[in-house]
Amino acid sequence: MNGLMMQMPLLISSLIVHADRHHGNAEIVSRRVEGDIHRCTYSDCHRRSRQMANALAGLGIGRSDRVATLAWNGYRHLELYYAVSGSGAVLHTMNPRLHPDQVVYIADHAEDRILFFDLSFLSIVQAIAGRVKTIKTFVAMTDRVHLPKDAGIANLLCYEDLIEGNSDAYEWPSFDENLASSMCYTSGTTGNPKGVLYSHRSTVLHTYAVALPDSLNCSAKDAILPVVPMFHVNAWGLPYVACMTGAKLVLPGPRLDGKSLHDLMEAEQVTVSAGVPTVWQALLVYLEQNHLKFATMNRTVIGGSACPPAMLRKFQETYGVYVLHAWGMTEMSPVGTVCSFKAKHAAASAEERYGVQAKQGRGVYGVDMKIVDPNGADLPWDGNASGDLMVRGPWILSRYFKDEGGDPLQNGWFPTGDVAKIDPDGYMQITDRSKDVIKSGGEWIGSIDLENVAMGHPAVAMAACIAVRHPKWDERPLLVVQKKPGAELSREDLLKFYEGKIARWWTPDDVVFVDAIPLGATGKMLKNRLREQFKDYKLPGV
């Protein structure tokens, strides 16, 4: 016997409708590619999204057609989030940091019909326009004044012309909540990129979970600045969270340097931000060099990679910005865990609290997780046992687009590729990527722990620890270090810095200094490239 509640599908369009009705005057502030600051409201966004939905229909975009973007965080990109998904098409946010060859591969694989792009990416579009198979229309996200002449792109349309040329009379259609809403390709380090296809249901459920007090804790009192790009797993869901909660939304556009971010945060009284550690590193350096603080920022979400403990302390102690350590994956929409305190931690010492915050946190309700041994058997949540982290839930991938890579699940669970511990309070800590683990003499050494120690040294800007082959131990750790500009640091001093901080046998066998550690399109360190570079490296004494 079923319950007798209304059958109302969970649809993305209802988020912008809600924001318009309850928070019609709340602001969306964007730094534009054109350089200026643009201000509009949720009512404006809703009206223009409806105009764009009519424009898409006029361009022949139908149910489930893929609409690609190459765009920064800005109000036009936000309009596409609602216009495309809301009308029943699929928003395919592409990563402009990818090589044009990869962009072509992804666009063809997704069978994108149309591409919207910010002018910053004109050269990419020029490079791919003649090569992509299914994209027949290109839309420059600008007005007629800024539209490039003679861009050499056939069928180049102007975004503002499409808006102006269409009525805002549009009824958001209703459909099955399982309909595909958006897609994102994983920047896999091996094999072809794989498409992750989100649904309206998964997106709305994820939005509820991410906004909860013990997740990102977002409300109408907030001003949210997502540094994490809208082309990267939907900016961790924040464009949806903003509409659900009516928070002011501040979109930084192309300028992600320390000064630009800090200026915008101060001018717009931002209360919460979100991004990967590498972005924050640059911001912290800028603040330090210029003796600046934050007036209104009270917390920031750090994910994508483990947050180095030194960064956590710096944010909290120097700047009064509470750090929410989080973990997720493109395949998880992306949020899986967020590190919020429990009641009992109020009485804990500062060091105990940092011990908790070093972990990636507790599973948000909706995400099931477990750790398993190599045979797939459950491992205890005792804070010691370390194993492959498996997840499941309504916003976690069941298979990739076009079944790329075959069935990814193991008995209904998605293997994350991360190795983790979980403590009795349910706090999960990633100890490594399974492919980054260093297997020394039959034991595992977690590369992240070794990197975190190095990152605590004042002269280190970035550190990557990789396995190097060893005749006796199979593998031993090599530390690859990028120093801060102008800093002095010797191999010996850095190795000495490890004393007392980790088990002696975990100490890296050697240190190499590089000009720059290579970063991937989403800001993560490309350790596979370092492993390739140092695959024949001779460790001392070998």
Added chain:
Amino acid sequence: MNGLMMQMPLLISSLIVHADRHHGNAEIVSRRVEGDIHRCTYSDCHRRSRQMANALAGLGIGRSDRVATLAWNGYRHLELYYAVSGSGAVLHTMNPRLHPDQVVYIADHAEDRILFFDLSFLSIVQAIAGRVKTIKTFVAMTDRVHLPKDAGIANLLCYEDLIEGNSDAYEWPSFDENLASSMCYTSGTTGNPKGVLYSHRSTVLHTYAVALPDSLNCSAKDAILPVVPMFHVNAWGLPYVACMTGAKLVLPGPRLDGKSLHDLMEAEQVTVSAGVPTVWQALLVYLEQNHLKFATMNRTVIGGSACPPAMLRKFQETYGVYVLHAWGMTEMSPVGTVCSFKAKHAAASAEERYGVQAKQGRGVYGVDMKIVDPNGADLPWDGNASGDLMVRGPWILSRYFKDEGGDPLQNGWFPTGDVAKIDPDGYMQITDRSKDVIKSGGEWIGSIDLENVAMGHPAVAMAACIAVRHPKWDERPLLVVQKKPGAELSREDLLKFYEGKIARWWTPDDVVFVDAIPLGATGKMLKNRLREQFKDYKLPGV
């Protein structure tokens, strides 16, 4: 084309599983019918719920069978929330304040198979046991020591015997999330009670929405004391919210007097509570008389009836307890709106903020609302237009159990029976129940406004304003007042108190003092009974 996310149904069992895994040691503290304080954890609750699920199967309870309760807020009732719904049966929480005739009617109508009851309600059970048609088994929610001898009830079982006699090896079944999970009858003032049938989907979605920062803002740092009964619309969802968030749960059992509540709040460091105005009135009187304060309580949710402005000020100014004014209905699971501030209110004056807080608040995301004129046409959200409030959403009723009362919807919207205004910021304010509106000379007078003024007078304990027939104006307002014990107050003084607070023509035509205003089973004033009592009342000058 559907998204490629996992198909995981939203099930109530996943709430207790989540609480056990992530908050296994968080406490559930209950004042028992036996008088003592009982302490257990979410892990205990999960284990005993599994034992009870096995017990229910042993008693022949299958999918969608109705299991009734007559019980206070306590850990055993909580176990039934999860054991019954989690196993696929339907939890039917009955209101023990109803007349035994009504209990019989409801139990028969629901076709309850079994009844669990707290010993406080033994006399009700004795009164109905021989009369109910489908209940064949009665379970006293106590241990063998406290089990009444010779209760005169056939098939009387002991709760703790059922727990002890069953294994905790139980796998929560998976099923369609639309399956019925629980039911509650509305204590309608006219016609037969009508059953509202919730589903797993509606319950889980409601739980997400209720826990949000701008709703009840619940987290693992909270200790929640629901004064609102678990037999009344699932205690506004708090037993589910507690599991979703891992908050400590404090259950007051039968003792809802001011002293008992305050003692428990202080002893268990409660941070948030929820209940109807009449309960808070008693608590505030107790605090005032005994010069007490709250050490940890920082907010309370007030719903069920409009919160009198004087109560709001008292809580916030005298006790530092922030009031969350909320509105909902049994048919809405129940939460529809919660009154949380927006960013812009931070700079508002205290009086402006009280003006906002007097309203029932903004729609929580998931609830659509609108106000319409008598012809069903939309009215503007301008803070002035007042009309019938309509709602829709995935946790709002589509029809009553067994289609009692016919199709309740109007073009897909549920008519709430409330009359309301909505301001441009989306804040809704109930001006009246449509049946309580006083129609004077073709204009409407809101009875709630008139009651709120009276409640602001220090000598008034409770006030109800009702329409009395008038030869010239059709209807005019009569104020029915219950004075505070020992307080002195004349008709003239009270009418004078209205001067300058409302439009002159709204002033009640007369005041009558009564010993006690009659209250319904959920603590609301029974204005229909007052209208009956005063239907021939002669107003002065008529």
